[in-house]
Amino acid sequence: VMSMGQFLLMLGNILEPIRAAGAEVNLEWYRYLVTRxxxxxxxxxxxxxxxxxxxxxxxxKNQMLKSTAISDAGITKQTLYEVEKNAMTRSTYERAMDALEVVNGEVADLIHKAWGR
Structure with a gap:
């Protein structure tokens, strides 16, 4: 919640001069993802x-779970899609992948909707 508050404050500070310059700012497509x-x-x-x-x-609607699988992948500068499955516990890997797939599916659905598909 703290990082979201900081983001919204920063966004407001960035958008203020843009709007003051007369540009239209449309944030209707913005969505927030709860992580960890x-x-x-x-x-x-x-x-x-x-x-x-x-x-x-x-x-x-979906949240990205806090996961040691994602943290461990990040240590090696990899995504969970790149890391070797056997580098961690199978259930930990699968739980993180399930959460990623659900969140990414929701984002993909929003993109398709925006494209009119």
Missing amino acids: FEPTDQPQAQMVAFLHTLFGEFIL
Whole structure:
């Protein structure tokens, strides 16, 4: 939530002079992705529910789970798609991949909708 607040503040600071110069700024397509989500953390789950209430359709329905698989891949400057499956526990890898596929599928659906497909 802190990083989202910082992002929104920065975005406002960037857009202010753009709008002042007379340019039209359209943010209708912006969506926020909750990352490093731990579904068993009740306060975090409540905050995500609050964000959904507050921002509605501007928050993606799916969250990217907090995962050691993604952290471990990042250490070697790789994505989870690039890392060797046997470099980590199979269930950890599959859980992270499932979350990635769901989130990426939602983003792809939004892109297709924007393209009119």
